[in-house]
Amino acid sequence: FKIIGSSELIEVFTTRPDTIYGASFIGLSADHIISIKLAKNNKKISDFIKICKQAGTTNVDLEKAEKIGINTNILVEHPFTKEQIPVYIANFILINYGTGAIFGCPAHDQRDFDFAKKYNLEIKTVVRPDGKDDQFKVTDEAYSGPGVIINSDFLNGLTVPTNSVIETIKILEEKKLGKKQINYR
Secondary structure, eight states, rough: EEEEEESBOOOOOOOOEEEEEEEEOOETEEEETTHHHHHOOOOHHHHHHHHHHSSSSHHHHHHHHHEEEEEEEEEEEEETTTTEEEEEETTTTTSTHHHTTEEEEEEHHHHHHHHHHHHHHHOOOEETTTTOOTOOOOOSSOOOOOEEEEOOOGTTOOTTTHHHHHHHHHHHHHHHHHOOOOOOO
């Protein structure tokens, strides 16, 4: 994701590239290089990072913890829609998970959903369950089950999880916007 007003990029990691059209924020780890740079000249960000470091960092700790963040006032450009998306430092993103940066897709990830609700961020539905029509909207909790991609331009109609991730990776690689990477934990 390209930072508005800069030539810098924020490289994000995701296990669900097929939900990229549902991105409504970028989340950075407190230990991300951008977070650290911002903390040098911003006491609020510096204090927030200290709070993040005091909390637990295991997946269990993060699942239980309230999802909190701080707006960096940085905007990035969505690679397909060209919309401007805000960048937050968030307590539920770990530096050792991929790149330490994610795109938040609140409609299809519960942590992102909780965060978006707290900070009044848009929740864009891009997967509809089988048996629902394209007017399906996520409202009360994230939907992470199988279905069909919607509201996603050239990805519309791909089935989740059968071919949506593989096809999206192919397209992102062709457009030189991303690459497949296998991570082991």
